[in-house]
Amino acid sequence: MTTSVSTSTTTPRDRRRRETIAEILDAAWELARTEGIASLSLRQLAKRVGMRAPSLYSYFDSKHAIYDAMFRQGQEQLAEHMADVSEKRPVTRESLKAGVRLWFEFCLASPVRYQLMFQRSVPGFEPSPESYSLAQARLADAGRVLLDAGVTDPAALDLWTALLTGLTSQQISNDPTGDRWARLLDESVDMFLDHVGALPTQTGDAP
Amino acid sequence: MTTSVSTSTTTPRDRRRRETIAEILDAAWELARTEGIASLSLRQLAKRVGMRAPSLYSYFDSKHAIYDAMFRQGQEQLAEHMADVSEKRPVTRESLKAGVRLWFEFCLASPVRYQLMFQRSVPGFEPSPESYSLAQARLADAGRVLLDAGVTDPAALDLWTALLTGLTSQQISNDPTGDRWARLLDESVDMFLDHVGALPTQTGDAP
Numbered sequence: 310m311t312t313s314v315s316t317s318t319t320t321p322r323d324r325r326r327r328e329t330i331a332e333i334l335d336a337a338w339e340l341a342r343t344e345g346i347a348s349l350s351l352r353q354l355a356k357r358v359g360m361r362a363p364s365l366y367s368y369f370d371s372k373h374a375i376y377d378a379m380f381r382q383g384q385e386q387l388a389e390h391m392a393d394v395s396e397k398r399p400v401t402r403e404s405l406k407a408g409v410r411l412w413f414e415f416c417l418a419s420p421v422r423y424q425l426m427f428q429r430s431v432p433g434f435e436p437s438p439e440s441y442s443l444a445q446a447r448l449a450d451a452g453r454v455l456l457d458a459g460v461t462d463p464a465a466l467d468l469w470t471a472l473l474t475g476l477t478s479q480q481i482s483n484d485p486t487g488d489r490w491a492r493l494l495d496e497s498v499d500m501f502l503d504h505v506g507a508l509p510t511q512t513g514d515a516p
Numbered sequence: 517m518t519t520s521v522s523t524s525t526t527t528p529r530d531r532r533r534r535e536t537i538a539e540i541l542d543a544a545w546e547l548a549r550t551e552g553i554a555s556l557s558l559r560q561l562a563k564r565v566g567m568r569a570p571s572l573y574s575y576f577d578s579k580h581a582i583y584d585a586m587f588r589q590g591q592e593q594l595a596e597h598m599a600d601v602s603e604k605r606p607v608t609r610e611s612l613k614a615g616v617r618l619w620f621e622f623c624l625a626s627p628v629r630y631q632l633m634f635q636r637s638v639p640g641f642e643p644s645p646e647s648y649s650l651a652q653a654r655l656a657d658a659g660r661v662l663l664d665a666g667v668t669d670p671a672a673l674d675l676w677t678a679l680l681t682g683l684t685s686q687q688i689s690n691d692p693t694g695d696r697w698a699r700l701l702d703e704s705v706d707m708f709l710d711h712v713g714a715l716p717t718q719t720g721d722a723p
Contacts, residue, residue, distance in 0.1 A: 345639030347554040420636070429627070429689045430637060432552030467686065468700050468707075475682020479674070482636045493675050500675075504707040 330368055333358050334382060337375055341421040347431045349375065373434050376425065380436045383426045384443035390415045395450040400458040402508050406498050408454065409473060413494060416477045423481060427474055459507040472497055537575055540565055541589060544582055548628040554638045556582065580641050583632065587643045590633045591650035597622045602657040607665040609715050613705050615661065616680060620701060623684045630688060634681055666714040675711075679704055 336357040340349060351372055355362040369375045394408040416423040424430035426444070436444065452466050460466075476497060480490035502508050543564040547556060558579055562569040576582045601615040623630040631637035633651070643651065659673050667673075683704060687697035709715050 343639070345554045345637075347552045347637070348639065424635075424637070427689065428631075428635065428637075428685060429692075430552075430554070430631070430635075432550070432555065464700060467696060468704065471682035471686045471697055471700065471704070472679060473682070474685055475678035475680070478635060478681055478685055479678045482634065485636075489674060490678055493671060493678065497675065497678070500707060500711040503711065 326368075329358075330378070333365065333368055333375070334378055337379060338419075338421070341379075341425075342419075346421040346424045376431055376434045377437050377440050379422075380425055381440040381443060383422045384440065384447065386422075387412075387415055387426070387447060388443070391447070391450070395454060398457060400454055400508070402498065402502060402510065405454070405458060405502070405508075406495050409494050409498055412473065413477055413480075413491060417480060417485075417491075420481045420485065423477065428478070455507075458502070460505050462505065465501075465505050469501060472501055533575075536565075537585070540572065540575055540582070541585055544586060545626075545628070548586075548632075549626075553628040553631045583638055583641045584644050584647050586629075587632055588647040588650060590629045591647065591654065593629075594619075594622055594633070594654060595650070598654070598657070602661060605664060607661055607715070609705065609709060609717065612661070612665060612709070612715075613702050616701050616705055619680065620684055620687070620698060624687060624692075624698075627688045627692065630684065635685070662714075665709070667712050669712065672708075672712050676708060679708055 333354065337349060337354055340354055340357065344350070344353070349372060351362050351365055354375075355365050365375075369378065391408065391411060394404065394411055397404050397408075416427070435441075448466070448470070451469065452463075455466055455469060460469075476490045476493060480487075484490065499510075503510075540561065544556060544561055547561055547564065551557070551560070556579060558569050558572055561582075562572050572582075576585065598615065598618060601611065601618055604611050604615075623634070642648075655673070655677070658676065659670075662673055662676060667676075683697045683700060687694075691697065706717075710717075
């Protein structure tokens, strides 16, 4: 309801502004892919969107504001990508493995997005509280999924994120076009669940 | 023996050259710490060592040659840092945990060094075969330690590096001055060893 109200008060000028901002962000991702996420040049970015560099400042206050918008966009894309699986109940070994594979696929699809969202790859950049709250919401989703799997220790969530970011970083850094670490995802979920004693596997010789 | 021969033929000019190269590398690390590893500027680097940028080219062919020397230096420092523990036999749970803590300490001491050595943080940079062979030698060390711990599956080494880089990256990215992931190191080693069935813990009720 609130969104339809705000849509109805959108002027053509607002719409053009939003389109320009989207175009600047697309160009920023494109540049990050070729130059590296930390090496975004406002001069090159302006050139790509057919502006002079100072004009960018009527859309973004600073280079960090652009990074912040990219971070927020990444978090929104992740939420959308994970929506089905983060709501899926009951949580089973299989649904956890499916979620992990989905997360991995999201990260591998854009290593620079991964570096911005999950590594401190841009010196001095910290997401704004508003953008960071989206990251915290994703972490809270993961926490709820683990809780529903029977994992109650908060430190286990840290171990979980370490394991998953480790597999992803190694894949991106050392085998970007292969599946050397992707092949270990299911096994890693099993290792973690066995360790925390959650969702025991059904075996023939179980006690 | 070979090293003492080459030392004896060192001229004062060679020595000055080596000292200048060491000074350039020190300045490059210093710059990387403030500007980020991917944002090394040759102009700023030259300024720090009191040269004009073109003069740097009599010491390094390119910016990537500087990154390569930094990568090599990092690998040499790591080898030295890990020397005692990578030779320690027999391998026990305790010696493995000590090695992991040592590695973690090395990584946390310089996040930019970690990013250069273990993450693809500099777009387009690949270490030279000579420098990369030092990284491979460290990985081979780790492989031998695990083998001597009774871990024979080569994929387990990939799981091991994923787990350790994951803990380290999360610590550096999300709690750089704390110990939120450092606290999980010992537990992670136990989780891994239990999973691969190596170095069983002595328990009172063991069969």
